Amino acid sequence: MPDVLLEAKGLTRHFRIGGLRGRSLHAVDDLDMAISDREVVALVGESGSGKSTVARLLTMVYRPTKGEIFFRGKPVSQLRRRRDLLAYRGQVPMVFQDPFSSLNPAHTVGYVLTRGLKLHRRELGRRERQAEAERVLETVGLVPPAQVMSKYPYELSGGQRQRVGFAQALSYRPKLIIADEPVSMLDVSIRIGLLNVMARLRDEEMVSVLYITHDIASARYVSDRVLVMYAGHLVEYGPVEEVLQEPVHPYTQLLLSAVPDPRAPLGVTPPDVGEPPRVVDPGEGCRFRWRCPLAAQVCSQATPRLELVSPGHRAACHVNAPASTSTIATEVGS
Amino acid sequence: MATAAAEQRPVPFAGELWQRAKGGTLGRLLKAVMSNRKATAGLVILLAFSFLALFPGVVAHDNPNAEVYPPSLGPSAAHLLGTTAYGQDLFAQLVYSTRQSMFIAVVAGGLATVLSVAVGVSAAYLGGLADDVLSLVTDVFLVLPAFPLVVVIAAYSKNGGDSILIAVLVVTGWSYGARQLRVQALSLRNRDFLVAARLRGERSWRVIFSELLPTMTSLIVAIFLGTTIYSVITAAGLQFVGLGNPETLSWGTMLYWAQNNEALQAGSPLWAIMPGVCIALLGAGFALLQYAFDEVSNPALRPVRRRRRR
Amino acid sequence: MTPVLSVRGLSVDYLGQGGAARAVDSVSFDLSSGEFLAVVGESGCGKSTLLFAIARLLSPPAELAGGSVTFRGINMVAMSDKQLRALRWSALSVVMQSAMNALNPVTSIGAQFADSMRAHGERDKRKIRARSEEVLRMVGIDPVHLRSYPHQLSGGMRQRAMIAMALLFSPELILMDEPTSALDVVAQRSLMVQVKQLQAQLGFAVIFVTHDMSLVSHFSDRVLVMYAGQVVESQATQRLFEAPLHPYTQGLLDAFPSVRGPKAVLEGIPGSPPDLSRLPAGCNFSPRCPKVMPACLEEGPGLRNVGEAEVRCLLYAKQVPGRRPAAPAGEEALRA
Numbered sequence: 005m006p007d008v009l010l011e012a013k014g015l016t017r018h019f020r021i022g023g024l025r026g027r028s029l030h031a032v033d034d035l036d037m038a039i040s041d042r043e044v045v046a047l048v049g050e051s052g053s054g055k056s057t058v059a060r061l062l063t064m065v066y067r068p069t070k071g072e073i074f075f076r077g078k079p080v081s082q083l084r085r086r087r088d089l090l091a092y093r094g095q096v097p098m099v100f101q102d103p104f105s106s107l108n109p110a111h112t113v114g115y116v117l118t119r120g121l122k123l124h125r126r127e128l129g130r131r132e133r134q135a136e137a138e139r140v141l142e143t144v145g146l147v148p149p150a151q152v153m154s155k156y157p158y159e160l161s162g163g164q165r166q167r168v169g170f171a172q173a174l175s176y177r178p179k180l181i182i183a184d185e186p187v188s189m190l191d192v193s194i195r196i197g198l199l200n201v202m203a204r205l206r207d208e209e210m211v212s213v214l215y216i217t218h219d220i221a222s223a224r225y226v227s228d229r230v231l232v233m234y235a236g237h238l239v240e241y242g243p244v245e246e247v248l249q250e251p252v253h254p255y256t257q258l259l260l261s262a263v264p265d266p267r268a269p270l271g272v273t274p275p276d277v278g279e280p281p282r283v284v285d286p287g288e289g290c291r292f293r294w295r296c297p298l299a300a301q302v303c304s305q306a307t308p309r310l311e312l313v314s315p316g317h318r319a320a321c322h323v324n325a326p327a328s329t330s331t332i333a334t335e336v337g338s
Numbered sequence: 339m340a341t342a343a344a345e346q347r348p349v350p351f352a353g354e355l356w357q358r359a360k361g362g363t364l365g366r367l368l369k370a371v372m373s374n375r376k377a378t379a380g381l382v383i384l385l386a387f388s389f390l391a392l393f394p395g396v397v398a399h400d401n402p403n404a405e406v407y408p409p410s411l412g413p414s415a416a417h418l419l420g421t422t423a424y425g426q427d428l429f430a431q432l433v434y435s436t437r438q439s440m441f442i443a444v445v446a447g448g449l450a451t452v453l454s455v456a457v458g459v460s461a462a463y464l465g466g467l468a469d470d471v472l473s474l475v476t477d478v479f480l481v482l483p484a485f486p487l488v489v490v491i492a493a494y495s496k497n498g499g500d501s502i503l504i505a506v507l508v509v510t511g512w513s514y515g516a517r518q519l520r521v522q523a524l525s526l527r528n529r530d531f532l533v534a535a536r537l538r539g540e541r542s543w544r545v546i547f548s549e550l551l552p553t554m555t556s557l558i559v560a561i562f563l564g565t566t567i568y569s570v571i572t573a574a575g576l577q578f579v580g581l582g583n584p585e586t587l588s589w590g591t592m593l594y595w596a597q598n599n600e601a602l603q604a605g606s607p608l609w610a611i612m613p614g615v616c617i618a619l620l621g622a623g624f625a626l627l628q629y630a631f632d633e634v635s636n637p638a639l640r641p642v643r644r645r646r647r648r
Numbered sequence: 649m650t651p652v653l654s655v656r657g658l659s660v661d662y663l664g665q666g667g668a669a670r671a672v673d674s675v676s677f678d679l680s681s682g683e684f685l686a687v688v689g690e691s692g693c694g695k696s697t698l699l700f701a702i703a704r705l706l707s708p709p710a711e712l713a714g715g716s717v718t719f720r721g722i723n724m725v726a727m728s729d730k731q732l733r734a735l736r737w738s739a740l741s742v743v744m745q746s747a748m749n750a751l752n753p754v755t756s757i758g759a760q761f762a763d764s765m766r767a768h769g770e771r772d773k774r775k776i777r778a779r780s781e782e783v784l785r786m787v788g789i790d791p792v793h794l795r796s797y798p799h800q801l802s803g804g805m806r807q808r809a810m811i812a813m814a815l816l817f818s819p820e821l822i823l824m825d826e827p828t829s830a831l832d833v834v835a836q837r838s839l840m841v842q843v844k845q846l847q848a849q850l851g852f853a854v855i856f857v858t859h860d861m862s863l864v865s866h867f868s869d870r871v872l873v874m875y876a877g878q879v880v881e882s883q884a885t886q887r888l889f890e891a892p893l894h895p896y897t898q899g900l901l902d903a904f905p906s907v908r909g910p911k912a913v914l915e916g917i918p919g920s921p922p923d924l925s926r927l928p929a930g931c932n933f934s935p936r937c938p939k940v941m942p943a944c945l946e947e948g949p950g951l952r953n954v955g956e957a958e959v960r961c962l963l964y965a966k967q968v969p970g971r972r973p974a975a976p977a978g979e980e981a982l983r984a
Contacts, residue, residue, distance in 0.1 A: 050834070101530070107531055111549075163920060196915060
């Protein structure tokens with residue numbers, strides 16, 4: 005049974021938005037998720053789904069409004085001491101989306117890496133830091149590492165900069181890397197290289213990755229499990245092949261039907277025009293109901309809970325995964 | 339493979355100039371400057387004035403303060419610009435004045451810039467109440483008029499001399515830059531690399547000094563140049579009305595004495611005009627360098643020379 | 649049948665400090681009435697520059713360096729600004745990448761439609777209103793939104809409003825520069841289907857620029873693949889996806905992981921696109937090509953016909969270049 009590294013229970017984050025009535029934007033509501041050792045988990049969602057907020061909650065850029073995050077069983081969201089925060093951030097670093105703004109243009113690659121090492125791996129001396137920096141650069145495919153160390157960001161391509169981001173995260177010897185849409189801004193032919201780096205991190209460096217993306221195809225390519233978010237809620241999760249071949253939640257089905265796949269004939273296009281989700285003061289009920297072809301009376305009354313569909317696979321839908329299902333199926337070794 | 343392919347997208351801040359300066363030698367910085375016409379012109383002017391400030395004796399052979407010559411002479415071979423009403427060689431005065439004028443301008447400009455950076459960047463980085471308070475202070479100083487302030491101060495300090503002058507320049511000159519820096523710092527505050535630096539575990543002061551400020555160098559240098567120009571001109575104006583020590587040798591005080599002796603009417607127009615020309619020229623030197631700096635850090639502003647087509 | 653648009657040897661240079669970089673290198677193609685042409689490539693390939701060059705929207709430091717663009721038999725390159733303005737929007741319109749950049753944020757949609765119509769001589773308020781409502785309905789937006797400001801509409805709706813604006817004068821040709829890249833996948837699919845429906849209904853031709861080849865796989869008639877400013881392959885869409893000829897196209901298609909098909913380890917294309925001011929000797933793609941031959945480093949290949957397709961690759965150099973047999977309507981592409 006693999007170790008559970010990170011667990012979130014009831015994770016919630018609301019933002020106050022302006023106006024006299026003091027409205028609240030529910031970016032993430034009541035999220036339960038777990039990430040284990042040596043796996044790549046994809047968090048899939050579109051704009052407004054809350055996936056980027058989850059990234060920032062898990063790396064403690066934001067504090068949760070409600071709920072708790074457990075790292076190896078210990079709660080972390082209330083950590084305040086610099087030493088504790090530093091330790092956590094060394095274990096759960098983040099890789100950013102925008103290759104053009106994630107590296108400081110005034111510093112070389114070497115500076116960034118050695119600074120990180122100085123802060124997180126204090127046991128290393130100067131020469132060891134240099135060697136370690138070069139080692140991680142090589143692991144992410146930037147060769148020759150000594151040359152790359154002296155380069156400024158403007159001398160590197162987008163794909164190379166993203167690799168530096170991964171190298172930096174890797175240099176802390178983390179357990180879990182949170183990658184927030186790391187390939188979205190790269191050219192298509194470059195993306196595969198980065199995705200392969202992530203797979204290598206799981207297989208060779210024993211690091212788990214939370215891969216946050218809006219692109220289902222790349223999620224399928226690199227991950228073991230997939231989590232689907234809509235309007236701040238987790239609506240479905242499970243082993244990637246199963247969720248993608250047999251999606252249960254209507255939103256997952258919608259997403260899959262809309263993904264262009266040149267190798268397959270064009271299916272029937274759903275009439276959905278891609279209206280953005282309502283996350284301001286949403287109230288009770290399923291947030292997908294306005295777009296859902298299966299919407300029933302109960303959908304506007306109660307927020308659906310994640311119910312078991314098959315081992316390791318859950319979906320939150322009153323119609324497709326009603327509450328009674330869980331009493332029949334039993335969760336075995338999930 | 340790490341091929342050094344230059345990115346197509348333009349560098350939004352810091353610019354190639356900074357990076358080349360840091361990563362390479364002074365020679366490379368000079369090359370970047372020389373490739374721009376405005377920068378070269380500005381640099382030549384400033385170097386010329388710097389030389390005059392440092393080695394005035396090489397160019398002007400007379401003692402500027404010696405009142406030994408016949409007064410109010412016109413230009414001649416012996417006295418290139420003629421003499422003042424007190425019998426001093428005008429050319430020597432002009433040349434020796436360079437030092438004081440440049441000193442005041444650069445020191446006032448530098449101190450004001452430091453203050454601008456401190457207030458502007460702190461306001462943006464700290465946010466919240468601190469930002470509100472600092473912004474209010476900045477706005478108050480922004481509308482403070484220099485001259486009435488001078489009158490008030492002059493009434494209370496009889497012989498403050500040049501340090502009072504510099505103080506007034508700094509107090510009236512820092513707020514404009516602070517506003518600009520605050521705006522830029524605000525736009526940079528949520529850039530991923532700053533969030534990344536905080537996540538890396540850097541302390542706040544380190545984030546400000548090592549991460550944020552280096553990316554703002556273009557703006558800081560531009561503000562320094564602008565504040566210096568302001569200081570050059572305002573110092574002259576303030577000295578003209580008698581603030582600062584009228585006994586010191588600077589272009590502004592020359593204008594003061596010229597005015598006192600009605601130089602224009604009395605037939606020594608050069609005494610009134612030449613210091614003004616020098617002030618304008620020094621200001622222009624800084625201004626040209628400032629334009630060039632903008633162009634180097636933002637390639638979109640560079641002049642495009644249209645090719646002659648057949 | 650005479651093509652709607654005929655581009656011959658179009659080249660665009662970007663003037664910079666160190667000389668000129670050729671962003672578009674001698675591109676030629678024909679576009680038939682009602683045809684949907686996709687121009688595909690990655691950053692720096694010149695596809696957007698090509699589009700702007702065709703629409704005569706280039707601004708310094710980009711400069712037209714040669715070639716011709718013949719629309720309805722008239723050479724647009726030789727037209728004056730006045731003639732161009734008359735042509736723009738009435739016969740040829742452009743949909744930009746980001747509606748928020750193209751729409752005026754401080755005026756309502758209806759006001760912007762009205763501005764556009766008035767600029768082309770339509771003064772009758774009722775006619776303006778009627779036509780504005782009509783085009784909004786065509787793209788699936790309730791006409792009540794004529795009163796809305798751009799920021800009040802969702803991203804997908806804004807893009808549709810842009811398309812509606814492009815349809816005001818029933819143009820023969822609409823140029824689209826990555827109109828879906830800011831949208832989520834559901835909105836993207838919906839928009840593509842809508843564009844196709846409108847095309848079937850109104851008969852205009854489309855040049856669609858995108859970096860996402862899979863997006864156009866079911867919608868375009870023909871695909872032009874660009875790399876480093878040159879066209880490297882040009883084929884009917886279905887055939888391109890079934891049997892890509894150029895190694896770059898093959899690499900590009902392989903870089904799209906499949907959602908439904910079998911799972912496989914993919915490689916992508918190593919390296920990155922070249923600096924246009926420092927192109928390699930010989931073929932532009934040679935540093936990254938898995939099938940590179942010694943000859944590729946010496947000679948830059950020209951565009952040759954291979955059956956119904958055009959390819960720029962020495963692998964096909966043995967083919968005898970010559971006139972293609974007459975092709976069915978919609979696929980007349982003369983040699984460059």
